[in-house]
Every structure is written in structure tokens, then in C-alpha cells.
Amino acid sequence: MLASDNREFDPVITADPRDITMAGLLDFLADHREKPLVFFHEGGPVLPGYHVTEVKAGRFDALDCGGNPESWSEIFVQLWDVNEDRTHMPAGKFAAIIRKVTEHVGLDQAAKLTFEVSDGVRPMQLYRAALPRLADGAVHVALAPRPASCKPRDRWLEEEKKAKACCGPSAGPCCG
Template sequence: MTARSNLGALTGAADPEDIAIGELLAALDGAADLPLVFSYDGRNVKPGYHVTEVKVGRFEALDCGANPESWTEIFIQLWDVNEDRSHMPAGKFVKIIGKVIEHVALDGSAKLTFEVSDGERPMQLHRAALPRIEDGQVRVALSPRPASCKPRDRWLQEQKSCSAPAGAQPCCG
């Protein structure tokens, strides 16, 4: 499968602005030789960026409605530095994640969060959009990870799945 067809195959992602680790890896499959360029805060990461950590977090919590919650999240830390080299090829990024998979079980549907810092500014949390090929590069736009209210998010998801008129009370369970 070519890089272009893999990237196109993911247009049905649950949230194309907040993809899971499995969606990212699937999109990069077949684009191994292309430079992988992340962008955030209106700019590209510098060509010498490093993947400094890949962490798996398994969380147990209570949400604001006192509902128990549990989820797995993958954190990929990018150190945005400039070194005398070009952007990392997508295949090298996939190999780095592959080394993590050898030691830690990764759930392909796990929430994906990028931690980005240039080593001077504080670490910022970002979500990743679906990758796209542009000008011979695989480009991944990162945007700030917003806070959310899980009960409200569930209610909104239920509303999308039913046909209640706007402003009506929840129509689903």
C-alpha cells in the first residue's frame, strides 16, 4: 500500500483532529522514506527534533459527575531542537514506537498526546490530527489538548447518534 493510500484510508477516523496511536502508525505505514514534520503554535518542529520519551499511562479516575473512568493514554515527548540534520523520516519514528511496543503493550486505540518543548519553554500538551502528505513530507498538525467534561462529552456523543430535535432533552439512555 502506498503512503498516499494509507493516509487516505484514515479519513474515517473517529476524530480527525485527535487521532489514536494506531491511526498514526497506520497512516505512516508506506511513507517510511518521507520526512515526518510536526507543526504546533503555527510553526514546524525544527529539523533536529528528538523523540525523547514514549510513555504509556493507565488511568483510573472519577469524573466531575462522580462516574468512574478508566483509559489508556500514550504520551510521545518531542524535544524541538535544531541539529545539523533533516526532519526524521516517518520510518524512523515508526521504529522508535516499535521499540516501545517490544517492551510495553500499546493499545492501538489509546488516546495519543504529544508533549512538546524546546527545552526552555514549559512542556505543552497537544493532540495530533490525521497526517497528510504535502510537498514530499508527511505533515502532522498538533493542536493544544483541550480540557473536557466526560459526562458532557458522552451526552454530546449520544445526541449525535440519535435524531432528537435541537434543544430537546437527551434522547438516548
């Protein structure tokens, strides 16, 4: 119950359909275990000696700016973007790191996936991961900055898009 108005706490589970989940990433990597795994951010690849320095899981409960309860699980993978005279990590090694974390921490494979990237000097930046692809004999994963959003506005825009698709001139009879 919310103390302020005695309403029941009924959180909305939020997920951005543009985000890949850990399960989606690991499923792709399973077929390409020996290939180098190269993450791209800020216009270029992470350095060949990058480390996965931390993997953490969290469950978040919050109120958005419209006073709506929100709830989600998120996995954070921290990449230390350094060059240590090595090649990029094989996809199988990355998968093994995640598997080890799962054994000790338990990871919700459907959770929102966020990458934290830093070179150890500049502050960490938060990124979302695109679907992996094969290129130049490696697995490439593009990381894009994770933007802030207004969830009530995002929901309203999504409803508007559905209404226009449903009731637009080429949609035929309105499906209201």
C-alpha cells in the same frame, strides 16, 4: 467497589473521535517510510533536529466531576523541539522508535495518543494529533492543544446532538 457508596466500579471507556491512535498513525507512516515526518504546532513546524525523547504508556482510572468512573489508556510521545543541523526525521525512523518501545513496554495501539512538546526551556505542552497528510514531499501531522473537558457535559451534548439528528424536522419519524 467504591468505598463511599458500595456501588460496583463500572468505568466508562472514553475516547475522543477527533484523536488519532498510534495504530492509525503507524498505518499511515508505513506507506511513507522515507518521507520526512514534520509535526506542526503553534503555527509552524517543529525544528528539523527534533528528537523523540520519551514514549510512555499509562492506564488511568478516575472519577469525573460528576462522580462517574472513567478509564482509558494513553500513550505519550515526548518531542524535544530543537534544531541540530539535520533534516526532519524520516517517518520510518519514528515508526522504528515506536516499534522498539512496543517490544519493551507494550503499547496499546488503540490508546489515546498525546504529544508532549517542549524546546527544553519552555514547559511541555500537551497536544492531540490530527490525521496525517502528505504535503510538499513530507508527512505532515498537525498538533492541536489538548483542551480540558467536562465529561458529563460532553456526554450530555453528544446525546442532545443525537436526539436532534434523530428527531429533528428533516429526520422523519422519531427514532426514540
